[in-house]
Amino acid sequence: MSWLVTGGAGYIGSHVVVALLEAGMEPVVIDDLSSGFARFVPDGVPLVEASLLDTATITATLRDHRVEGVIHLAGFKYAGVSVQRPLHTYSQNVTGTISLLGAMVETGVDTLVFSSSAATYGTPDVDLVTEATPTHPESPYGESKLIGEWLIADVARAHRLRHTSLRYFNVVGSGSPGLYDTSPHNLFPLVFDALVAGRTPRINGDDYPTPDGTTVRDYVHVADLAHSHVVAARRLAAGESLEPVYNLGSGDGSSVRQIMDTIREVTQIDFVPEIAPRRAGDPAQIVASGKLARRDLEWEMRHDLRSMVSSAWEARQAAG
Ligand SMILES: NC(=O)c1ccc[n+]([C@@H]2O[C@H](COP(=O)([O-])OP(=O)(O)OC[C@H]3O[C@@H](n4cnc5c(N)ncnc54)[C@H](O)[C@@H]3O)[C@@H](O)[C@H]2O)c1
Structure with missing residues (x-):
């Protein structure tokens, strides 16, 4: 059994791949290399070079690699640019997530950890943001991440899906x-x-x-962040329940x-x-x-x- 890491050739995704390997879990990467690099994927880890929008390839990858769960990091992450490129942002982050969820439902893969973002909060009016702080995204990017969280929650109501979304702050x-x-x-x-x-x-x-x-x-270290993805994946796979959303701040x-x-x-x-x-x-x-x-x-x-x-x-x- 393996774990699919979407966006595993990117900055954070490649650290998640390393953390999975260190935990003795078997990662498989899907990445279209739009902002990632094949050299970021460790030797021996399968890299399927494909877009999230290609549902057929995702479905085949889930089946071929006997995937038990997905850590979904692929996305277009430039909040400022997303204001000029809303359609591109929504297509990568929202349509891409729909495509992934469709493939998961089709193949019965029912465990998902999702990369969300502090951008869902916009400009919070509090000194310390908690998960109860209202979300007011201020860019297509922040909106697309919040829609991703909603999509996942809606799919979990209709199908079996164990999930959590991690809202990262400034990852360095x-x-x-x-x-x-x-x-x-x-x-x-x-x-x-x-x-x-x-x-x-x-x-x-x-x-x-x-x-x-x-x-x-709020700056957080990428390796600390990657470790918590592995813990989330393991706990969900063990049938333990997690909160729908966590701040990684x-x-x-x-x-x-x-x-x-x-x-x-x-x-x-x-x-x-x-x-x-x-x-x-x-x-x-x-x-x-x-x-x-x-x-x-x-x-x-x-x-x-x-x-x-x-x-x-x-x-x-x-x-x-
Ligand atoms: N870096 C941060 O501080 C930060 C903060 C909050 C949230 N995030 C989120 O974390 C995730 C990873 O961010 P990162 O910093 O590693 O960015 P990154 O750009 O390095 O990684 C994203 C990866 O996804 C791939 N990708 C993009 N669109 C794709 C598609 N449609 N199909 C397949 N692959 C695709 C890219 O090629 C890249 O390898 C993103 O979803 C981002 O929005 C990042």
Whole structure:
């Protein structure tokens, strides 16, 4: 029996694949390589290069590999770009999830862990986001993730489906030298790219109502996140019930300036960030409680900010 990881050639998915291997579970990857890389999939792990929209191939993969459950990470994750590309975003994240669920119903695969996002909350009006905080997504991306959660809950009412959705906050770091975040829109890769190219990294706004004036976010290490996926998968497969939704947040925030200071220490590249105007729609602070996940999913911050930055930097350098 194996576990299908959709998006397993991506940044987080490849870490989930490694965590499954370490737990003695057998991963199989489906990925269309639109933002992932075949080299991120460890040797010996089958990679089916196909789109989620190809229901027939998903169905065949579920059957051929005797899949017992699915960890569904494939998706288009660029919230800002999704505003310009709503149809693409909905097709990848909503139609793609419908296609996957259809294949699962068809083949009787009844266990699912879904990658959701902090973007489902939009700009929360609370200091600490919990799973009870109302959802107000502010982009097609956030909406598509919330619709994914609804779809899964609706399918579970009509068919047998054990499921949970994990709302990630800001995922950073690296658990293996070759696996790193390649997103052209996330803070760590943006700063690293600037430093490598000899440009000055930029802070967007230093006049927010936060302790040092820069925006505060909740950063979590990708390997800690991957571990909780494995725990969720195992518990669901064992017939244990989980909450429909968990926040994977640390309960603690770091400011952009703190990140820049840590990057300066770790890389030993001296720089003074340029202060640019605020970006429209950037909330001052988003920090989430991970209390429920700590209770049920062995969710723990095993890495501090320095280790998040240093592992990301090492993986970035190893990649050349
Ligand atoms: N990185 C974050 O901070 C973060 C935060 C919240 C949620 N998420 C979610 O986690 C998941 C993984 O994110 P990531 O950071 O690893 O991104 P990523 O872009 O590195 O990985 C996504 C993977 O899915 C694949 N993919 C995309 N559309 C596909 C399709 N239609 N069919 C098959 N494969 C497809 C891509 O090729 C890629 O390998 C995404 O669903 C994302 O929305 C990420």
